Amino acid sequence: MNIGQAAKASGVSAKMIRYYEQTGLVSPAARSGAGYRTYAEKDVHTLRFIRRARDLGFSVEGIAELLALWRDRTRHSADVKDMALGHVAVLRKKITELEAMAQTLQSLASCCAGDERPDCPILKDIEDGTDGPARAPHRFGLLPDGGA
C-alpha cells in the first residue's frame, strides 16, 4: 500500500505521515524499488492509533509516550492512567481559562447596547482593564481541520 492509501485508511494525511516519519514518531516506512513508501496493515493500525490520540488532544510528544506504552507488553496500566489523567488536567485548565474569557466577554456584551451609538462598555473595559489581572493565555489555534 502506498502512502495515499495508508492516508485514506488511517485518516492521517500523507503530509503528516511523512512528518511523523521525519520526526521519528513512526519508524521509516519500507520503500519500493522506485523509492515509494509502502505500508502494511500493521502500519495503518499504528497511524490510526496516532490519529485517535491526536483527536483526544495529545501532543505529538505525548503520543510518542503513549505509543511506547502501547508497544510495551510489560507496561503498568497505572502509567497509562497517569498520562490520561494528567492530560485531562491540562484540558480542564484550558477549559477554565477559556470559560473565564467567554464569561467576561459575555457579560460585557450584555451591558452593550449594540446599536448605532459609539458608547461601548466592552471597549471601555478592555481599555481600562476592569477585567482584573487575569493572566489568561491565548493562542489556541483553531482547527485547520484536516478533513476526515
Add this chain to the structure above:
Amino acid sequence: MNIGQAAKASGVSAKMIRYYEQTGLVSPAARSGAGYRTYAEKDVHTLRFIRRARDLGFSVEGIAELLALWRDRTRHSADVKDMALGHVAVLRKKITELEAMAQTLQSLASCCAGDERPDCPILKDIEDGTDGPARAPHRFGLLPDGGA
C-alpha cells in the same frame, strides 16, 4: 520612555512590541537620536489595550479590528458587540471540543485499574477507536506564559 519601560508599564514584552510594530498592529514608535524607540503614555495605553484584548483570547487580527473600532469615534457599538459575541461563540466551540476530549479520557481512565498490570482500556480504546468519529481538533498551544 524606552521600550523596556513601556514593556513593564504595559505588560507587553519588548519583543512583542517590536513584533506588533513590524506587523503593523501599532504604528512605528518615534525614535531617539540614537535610534531607540520612545513611547509616550498614550502609546502605553494602546499597548495595554492590546494586552487585555489578548488576555480575552482575541487574535492579533481581531485586535486590529478592535483597535480600529476603539479609535473610530463614529463606531456603532453593535459592531463591537458582534465581535465580542462572535468571539464568545468561537470560545464556546473550543470549550465544547475540549470538554469532549476530557470527558472521553476521564471515563476511559475510570475504567482503568491503574495498577502494575498491562491491561488497559485506555490504550484499547485508542487502538480500536471506540471513541467515535469525533473529529475533534487538537493543537491548542499551552501558554509559554509570558509572565506578567
Add this chain to the structure above:
DNA sequence: GTGGGGCTTCCCATTGTGGGAAGGTCAATG
C-alpha cells in the same frame, strides 16, 4: 508512447512567542 495521477523531496507560510548573537548607546562610577 502518452496522459493523468501518485509519489518523491524541498521550501514556504501559518500564529505568537521567546532565545540569542553581534553590535551600538547611555549613564554612572572609578
Add this chain to the structure above:
DNA sequence: CATTGACCTTCCCACAATGGGAAGCCCCAC
C-alpha cells in the same frame, strides 16, 4: 576620561502541527 553594566538595535532561529506548492520521477492504462 575610561570602563562597566544595563539597555537598545537588528537579524536569525526555534517551537507545534499543518497545509500549499513546485520540480521532477514513476506507474498504469489506453
